[in-house]
Amino acid sequence: MSRLLADRRGAFGVFVLALAALLAIAAPLVTSGAPAAQRDVVGTRFLPPLATDRYHVFHPFGTDRFGRDVWTRVVYGARISLTVSGLAVLLSLVVGVAVGATAGYAAGGMSVLLLGLTDFALALPRVVLLLLIGALWPPSATVVVLVLGLTGWMTIARLVHGEVRALAARPFVEGAAALGAGRSRILWRHIIPNALTPVIVAAALGIGNAVLLEAGLSFLGLGVQPPTPSWGNIMASGRDTLVNAPWVAATPGIALALVVVACTLLGDAVRDVYYGEEGRGKGEG
Amino acid sequence: MLAALARRTIAGVGVIVGVVTLTFCLLRLAPGDPARWLVGPAATGAELAAQRHQLGLDRPIATQYAAWLARAARGDWGTSIATGRPVSELLAGAWPATACLVGLSLVVSYLLGLLLGAIQAARCGSRLDTALSVVSVTLFALPGYWLGLMLVTLLSYRLPVFPAFGAAAVGSEHLAGWDRRVDQLRHLALPLATLTLIGIGGAARFFRGALLDARGQPFVTTARAKGLSPARVLMHHMLRNALTPALILLGLSLPTLFSGAVFVEAVFAWPGVGRVLVEAVQARDYPVVTAATTISATLVVAGNLLADAAAAYVDPRIRAERATA
Numbered sequence: 001m002s003r004l005l006a007d008r009r010g011a012f013g014v015f016v017l018a019l020a021a022l023l024a025i026a027a028p029l030v031t032s033g034a035p036a037a038q039r040d041v042v043g044t045r046f047l048p049p050l051a052t053d054r055y056h057v058f059h060p061f062g063t064d065r066f067g068r069d070v071w072t073r074v075v076y077g078a079r080i081s082l083t084v085s086g087l088a089v090l091l092s093l094v095v096g097v098a099v100g101a102t103a104g105y106a107a108g109g110m111s112v113l114l115l116g117l118t119d120f121a122l123a124l125p126r127v128v129l130l131l132l133i134g135a136l137w138p139p140s141a142t143v144v145v146l147v148l149g150l151t152g153w154m155t156i157a158r159l160v161h162g163e164v165r166a167l168a169a170r171p172f173v174e175g176a177a178a179l180g181a182g183r184s185r186i187l188w189r190h191i192i193p194n195a196l197t198p199v200i201v202a203a204a205l206g207i208g209n210a211v212l213l214e215a216g217l218s219f220l221g222l223g224v225q226p227p228t229p230s231w232g233n234i235m236a237s238g239r240d241t242l243v244n245a246p247w248v249a250a251t252p253g254i255a256l257a258l259v260v261v262a263c264t265l266l267g268d269a270v271r272d273v274y275y276g277e278e279g280r281g282k283g284e285g
Numbered sequence: 286m287l288a289a290l291a292r293r294t295i296a297g298v299g300v301i302v303g304v305v306t307l308t309f310c311l312l313r314l315a316p317g318d319p320a321r322w323l324v325g326p327a328a329t330g331a332e333l334a335a336q337r338h339q340l341g342l343d344r345p346i347a348t349q350y351a352a353w354l355a356r357a358a359r360g361d362w363g364t365s366i367a368t369g370r371p372v373s374e375l376l377a378g379a380w381p382a383t384a385c386l387v388g389l390s391l392v393v394s395y396l397l398g399l400l401l402g403a404i405q406a407a408r409c410g411s412r413l414d415t416a417l418s419v420v421s422v423t424l425f426a427l428p429g430y431w432l433g434l435m436l437v438t439l440l441s442y443r444l445p446v447f448p449a450f451g452a453a454a455v456g457s458e459h460l461a462g463w464d465r466r467v468d469q470l471r472h473l474a475l476p477l478a479t480l481t482l483i484g485i486g487g488a489a490r491f492f493r494g495a496l497l498d499a500r501g502q503p504f505v506t507t508a509r510a511k512g513l514s515p516a517r518v519l520m521h522h523m524l525r526n527a528l529t530p531a532l533i534l535l536g537l538s539l540p541t542l543f544s545g546a547v548f549v550e551a552v553f554a555w556p557g558v559g560r561v562l563v564e565a566v567q568a569r570d571y572p573v574v575t576a577a578t579t580i581s582a583t584l585v586v587a588g589n590l591l592a593d594a595a596a597a598y599v600d601p602r603i604r605a606e607r608a609t610a
Contacts, residue, residue: 119296120303124304125578125581125585128577128578129307132574132578136566136569137315216428216548219428220548220551235430235431235434238434239434242434242437242442246435249434249435250435253427256426257426257431260425260426261426264425265422
């Protein structure tokens with residue numbers, strides 16, 4: 001962990017993600033009230049960033065067409081966007097590790113079947129599926145979590161499969177077997193804990209991806225529904241007021257880009273720190 | 286080599302059939318009924334049943350599927366439930382717009398990404414490298430629709446340089462040849478810039494990594510030891526070897542580009558397959574959704590296959606590997 005923080009990219013990623021999570025958790029403390037609060041629509045709408053309205057409320061990122069504070073909505077939106085993406089990646093992790101580990105450790109038909117399933121799922125056009133399912137079932141955060149989670153496990157399954165295959169041939173596995181450990185105990189207690197580093201990289205990248213896709217679905221009106229704020233639907237509502245209030249669409253986009261950049265850099269840093277010279281980042285500083 | 290390609294083609298067809306089947310089942314299993322859209326909320330149960338019968342929706346899923354496959358194989362993709370136009374006509378009008386947008390942005394973003402990646406690899410560890418890394422990671426992280434909205438704000442509303450949406454101005458069909466071309470190009474500018482900027486981020490990150498990987502290889506040391514100039518080593522030895530993963534990435538990035546195009550088309554009202562798909566999904570237009578999904582799945586599978594074949598063509602090592610495998 002300290003080596004990770006010594007890497008500038010790792011430090012930036014950890015800092016931004018921790019800050020975003022902290023702000024989301026402490027949302028009522030760092031904002032001026034409820035995200036749907038409208039006081040006086042005519043008097044407070046379309047205030048530019050850094051404006052103070054006639055009730056002496058400060059709006060760091062301005063207000064939208066209903067006079068709602070954009071900063072408040074983006075912070076509350078982070079709660080939804082980060083929770084949905086986090087849960088989706090968790091679901092992908094569970095499915096991916098289960099499928100990958102089983103395929104790597106079981107022999108014969110089972111392994112072939114699971115690998116075939118993984119390859120097939122990998123070839124499915126993800127966004128088309130997301131659109132289909134997002135549109136066909138009544139839109140909600142639960143549907144988004146399920147859809148993102150169930151279409152994102154394949155890369156993790158492949159990584160885990162490769163790691164498990166390699167680890168199963170190592171002496172410590174033979175040692176465990178010689179001590180009388182059962183197959184499932186060897187898999188869960190000895191192999192999987194050793195196979196998790198690439199999974200962490202994939203998960204970090206996966207969260208960034210999930211945040212992007214969740215926002216995309218909500219942007220098209222197929223995800224989290226207004227008035228509940230999510231970064232995607234705030235951008236969608238800002239789209240209608242681009243001419244007189246571009247800050248409504250701009251602010252959640254900047255927040256989103258920061259989080260995705262943080263995930264990407266953190267993933268890069270984890271990979272370089274744990275794989276060192278073997279990794280892709282050969283020769284980097 | 287040919288046998289390997291044939292195997293891959295068969296697997297690809299399997300994926301396409303799987304996608305189509307999955308789409309077909311999902312559409313029928315989901316809540317919501319297209320017949321309801323057609324007859325309106327005030328219709329009686331009998332009218333609804335008659336409409337369902339006319340669309341063939343009252344038959345078992347397997348029967349519907351078999352009937353659809355048989356017609357699709359003959360080139361009859363059915364009629365759009367929402368617009369009443371033949372599906373083939375709708376999609377034939379839409380795919381050139383998507384192909385033009387995606388194809389152009391692919392080429393431009395690859396070339397610019399290669400340029401950036403090569404500069405970074407040549408100056409690895411410098412301030413310039415760090416600055417360009419920040420740029421490429423940021424571009425890579427931006428959502429396409431958001432970047433599109435920001436470009437519209439800047440270049441259509443603040444500085445009215447380019448039109449904000451559509452593929453041609455109202456009445457542009459009356460313009461003479463040259464003016465019409467200019468009008469089309471002006472409409473293409475912002476959607477193309479959006480897709481390309483996002484593509485550059487990924488491509489630059491990739492090429493930097495691939496070139497740095499090549500740098501540590503013995504053949505580069507040999508080339509240097511022979512006294513070749515750094516530029517020649519980069520252009521003739523490292524780039525050539527980075528080309529194989531680049532071609533494979535090209536195939537893999539097709540689905541990403543297509544999905545990017547879905548959002549960008551939605552933002553810019555670009556009349557392509559992505560917009561047709563989004564609109565059809567929202568209207569539960571079964572025949573259009575099934576056809577658009579089939580086409581996108583086919584594009585993705587074909588892209589991967591072509592990339593693999595191209596990689597084997599430029600890199601004899603892959604051919605040798607396949608022949609022995």
